[in-house]
Amino acid sequence: MDKTIALMLVLTILVVLPTVQLVFAAGTDAHEYVNRKIEIWNLFFKMMTIAFTVGAVVSGTLIWLVWRFRESNPNAKPTKYEGTDW
Amino acid sequence: MVLELQKPRPIWQIMFSTHHTDVGLLYTITSIAFFFMGGALALGIRAELFLPGTQIISDSMTFNRMFTVHGTAMIFLFLLPFASGVGNYFVPIMVRYKDMAYPKLNAVAFWMIPPAGALIWLGFADFTWYATPPYSAIRAPGPAADMWIFAQKILGVSSVLGAINFIVTILKCKHPDLPLSKVPLLAWSFLSASLIIIVAVPTFAAALVMLLTDRLGVSGFFDPAKGGDPIAYQHLFWFTFHPEVYVLVIPAIGMMYEIIPRFSRKPIFSQSSGIFAFVMLSIVSFSSWAHHMYATGMSFTEKTVFMIGTLAAVPASGMHVFNFIATMWGGRIKFATPMMWAVGGIALFFSAGAGGVANAAMPFDFITHDSYWVVGHFHLFVMGTIAFGSIGFLYYMFPYITGRMYNETWGKIHFIMSFAGTVMVFFTQHVLGLYGMPRRVYDYQPYPEYIVMNQIASVGAMIIGVSMVIWLINMIYSAGKGKEANMDDPWGLGGKYYFPYQAKNPHH
Amino acid sequence: MSGHSNWPEWIYVGVIIVLLAYVGAEAWNVERLVEHVPAEAEVIKVIGQQWFWTFEHADGTKEVGELHVKKGHAYKFEITTKDVNHAFNIHDYVVLQDAVAGRVNEVWFAPDKAGEFPIQCREYCGLLHYNMRGTLIVEE
Numbered sequence: 001m002d003k004t005i006a007l008m009l010v011l012t013i014l015v016v017l018p019t020v021q022l023v024f025a026a027g028t029d030a031h032e033y034v035n036r037k038i039e040i041w042n043l044f045f046k047m048m049t050i051a052f053t054v055g056a057v058v059s060g061t062l063i064w065l066v067w068r069f070r071e072s073n074p075n076a077k078p079t080k081y082e083g084t085d086w
Numbered sequence: 087m088v089l090e091l092q093k094p095r096p097i098w099q100i101m102f103s104t105h106h107t108d109v110g111l112l113y114t115i116t117s118i119a120f121f122f123m124g125g126a127l128a129l130g131i132r133a134e135l136f137l138p139g140t141q142i143i144s145d146s147m148t149f150n151r152m153f154t155v156h157g158t159a160m161i162f163l164f165l166l167p168f169a170s171g172v173g174n175y176f177v178p179i180m181v182r183y184k185d186m187a188y189p190k191l192n193a194v195a196f197w198m199i200p201p202a203g204a205l206i207w208l209g210f211a212d213f214t215w216y217a218t219p220p221y222s223a224i225r226a227p228g229p230a231a232d233m234w235i236f237a238q239k240i241l242g243v244s245s246v247l248g249a250i251n252f253i254v255t256i257l258k259c260k261h262p263d264l265p266l267s268k269v270p271l272l273a274w275s276f277l278s279a280s281l282i283i284i285v286a287v288p289t290f291a292a293a294l295v296m297l298l299t300d301r302l303g304v305s306g307f308f309d310p311a312k313g314g315d316p317i318a319y320q321h322l323f324w325f326t327f328h329p330e331v332y333v334l335v336i337p338a339i340g341m342m343y344e345i346i347p348r349f350s351r352k353p354i355f356s357q358s359s360g361i362f363a364f365v366m367l368s369i370v371s372f373s374s375w376a377h378h379m380y381a382t383g384m385s386f387t388e389k390t391v392f393m394i395g396t397l398a399a400v401p402a403s404g405m406h407v408f409n410f411i412a413t414m415w416g417g418r419i420k421f422a423t424p425m426m427w428a429v430g431g432i433a434l435f436f437s438a439g440a441g442g443v444a445n446a447a448m449p450f451d452f453i454t455h456d457s458y459w460v461v462g463h464f465h466l467f468v469m470g471t472i473a474f475g476s477i478g479f480l481y482y483m484f485p486y487i488t489g490r491m492y493n494e495t496w497g498k499i500h501f502i503m504s505f506a507g508t509v510m511v512f513f514t515q516h517v518l519g520l521y522g523m524p525r526r527v528y529d530y531q532p533y534p535e536y537i538v539m540n541q542i543a544s545v546g547a548m549i550i551g552v553s554m555v556i557w558l559i560n561m562i563y564s565a566g567k568g569k570e571a572n573m574d575d576p577w578g579l580g581g582k583y584y585f586p587y588q589a590k591n592p593h594h
Numbered sequence: 595m596s597g598h599s600n601w602p603e604w605i606y607v608g609v610i611i612v613l614l615a616y617v618g619a620e621a622w623n624v625e626r627l628v629e630h631v632p633a634e635a636e637v638i639k640v641i642g643q644q645w646f647w648t649f650e651h652a653d654g655t656k657e658v659g660e661l662h663v664k665k666g667h668a669y670k671f672e673i674t675t676k677d678v679n680h681a682f683n684i685h686d687y688v689v690l691q692d693a694v695a696g697r698v699n700e701v702w703f704a705p706d707k708a709g710e711f712p713i714q715c716r717e718y719c720g721l722l723h724y725n726m727r728g729t730l731i732v733e734e
């Protein structure tokens with residue numbers, strides 16, 4: 001449990017600090033206008049990178065589960081609950 | 087539990103009954119009827135959009151009325167009553183009580199739905215299911231608009247009465263030997279959803295009255311010329327209807343919590359995390375309503391608050407997915423029809439959620455707001471997750487309702503067609519939105535990308551339509567002529583899995 | 595519950611929260627950037643009504659259905675409506691803002707490509723909502 005919390009802390013810092021830096025570094029160069037089209041579509045592509053990565057993991061897991069634990073799989077064995085009153 | 091349709095009772099005996107399984111049956115049949123009616127409108131919409139220009143619907147007003155009634159019917163006359171039907175069947179049995187806490191109130195709540203449905207369908211309003219003023223107050227043609235308002239009023243009362251009944255049944259009538267922490271997650275889902283209803287629905291109820299008096303010209307709550315504010319309506323509306331989306335999805339998740347362990351032959355991975363996630367969802371469902379209003383001119387601060395509030399709902403939804411996956415892990419899974427719908431629903435639930443996170447990111451709204459992206463996104467929930475869970479659950483209840491089995495092969499064909507169709511329609515609609523196609527439009531510019539994607543979506547919709555007809559025939563035929571179910575274990579999972587449902591509450 | 599440990603679930607929830615924090619921070623930052631209107635942006639009044647758009651430039655000239663602007667200049671739209679709500683949308687430039695009765699809503703952009711771009715209404719506004727279109731013409 002403690003380890004998990006430590007891990008989370010490290011991860012959070014790794015993400016938050018660079019973002020904060022980015023925020024305060026930007027906007028100094030006043031001459032070029034911000035291109036909203038590029039900024040917003042970039043955000044979209046970043047989000048889709050995350051979504052499709054996580055999606056690959058989740059649906060990969062789901063497909064593997066379905067394949068591995070279907071009752072017709074040769075490796076399928078009865079669960080310890082079968083025939084009991086759970 | 088078994089209704090013994092083999093020994094038919096006269097129809098009026100079911101109609102005037104207050105027994106929970108009879109009311110449950112009425113809810114279920116009514117909701118399915120409206121599902122088919124609303125679905126027919128969807129197919130009409132998709133046929134019209136197959137090509138640019140006018141196809142089968144001669145004017146845009148008719149088209150606008152069609153998507154309005156489609157949306158209203160699907161949410162209020164299909165999803166909500168269907169959930170109530172399931173709750174009526176299962177909640178009393180799961181808390182080991184003889185009936186709902188207030189059986190007469192229960193029947194009254196059901197009987198408010200048919201007249202409301204009639205008002206919606208006979209009026210055929212055009213102001214979308216949001217009914218946003220000023221349009222709804224000053225331009226939307228009556229009497230359709232007024233009939234819609236009255237119908238919503240009735241449905242709101244029905245919903246609150248039903249919610250009170252579920253809450254009292256679970257908290258007060260539960261068997262003393264049964265601690266709340268052991269109440270099955272399906273019943274917990276009704277407790278959470280009902281609590282949301284009680285808190286959320288009143289603001290829309292108020293907004294409806296104001297809208298009606300605005301329409302009558304005696305007030306100007308939403309009219310800037312009279313000192314009102316149309317944005318106020320949107321806040322009242324979304325304060326009800328953002329939480330309401332959780333009212334829809336939570337029982338569907340509860341249904342999956344019932345199906346997945348049964349067919350995995352394993353108990354739920356973690357009952358406590360399921361309960362925790364339900365309670366979390368019912369709380370955070372109230373922290374995000376204005377994410378629907380980013381484009382109305384909200385300040386940066388407001389947008390930020392509602393973005394964070396929206397993202398806050400994600401971990402709890404993710405916990406449910408985790409719980410499903412962990413339950414299936416190490417099981418011996420039988421892919422009978424209900425299980426296929428549940429697992430397909432989980433996959434689409436994830437996609438819908440990922441799209442939701444993107445929607446929450448406020449700048450992204452400049453691309454997607456009120457575009458087809460939104461239509462694709464929320465249909466992954468309403469169709470992909472909630473309707474899938476519900477349809478799977480109806481297959482699951484079928485032997486208990488009728489004493490007979492549905493046809494398994496056709497059930498699987500139904501699932502595969504619907505799944506493929508759903509992916510075709512609603513994933514394509516996301517892309518259409520990215521290309522800029524607005525929602526609620528009768529026609530679109532003849533860009534080649536628009537045409538191709540609209541055609542993919544329309545073909546997908548027809549596939550869903552055909553599969554639903556297969557379903558209907560399967561249900562009707564099997565209810566009368568299907569082979570008799572082995573009531574101890576309809577799916578051959580090994581006898582004792584079904585013990586909670588052997589219980590039968592005598593008719594009174 | 596029932597004796598097993600839940601640490602995989604906590605890690606999973608942790609990862610979700612980290613990802614959400616990242617998306618939230620990025621979104622916050624982009625919103626901050628695109629909301630900052632440059633001081634020299636020229637005001638264009640946009641008036642929506644069933645079912646067409648009227649534009650009024652800073653020098654008082656009016657256009658209906660068409661909007662002429664210059665490449666490389668910044669413009670601030672002040673959006674209103676004469677009747678019901680609409681939404682002013684130039685999808686190619688990711689410009690979108692509701693026209694709400696009784697309010698003036700703002701959004702700005704600086705076109706970086708010359709050409710013609712569709713303008714459309716993105717908020718349901720009745721009978722001819724689907725056809726409430728216009729054209730943005732960006733000149734060199």
Ligand code: HEM
Nearest residue numbers: 128131153157160161214215468469473525526527547550
């Ligand atoms: C056969 C499956 C379905 C198809 C092909 C379909 C198709 C459509 C289409 C084409 C629209 C119009 C979108 C627009 O112009 O903005 C729409 C709107 C809508 N649909 Fe569906 N739909 C289906 C199932 C459902 C289900 C199961 C639900 C809910 C339970 C639902 C709820 C809605 C809602 C709330 C709207 C919005 C109506 C409005 O704009 O006011 N749909 N649907």
Ligand SMILES: [Cu+2]
Nearest residue numbers: 328374375378
């Ligand atoms: Cu919402």
Ligand SMILES: [Cu+2]
Nearest residue numbers: 715717719723
């Ligand atoms: Cu419009």
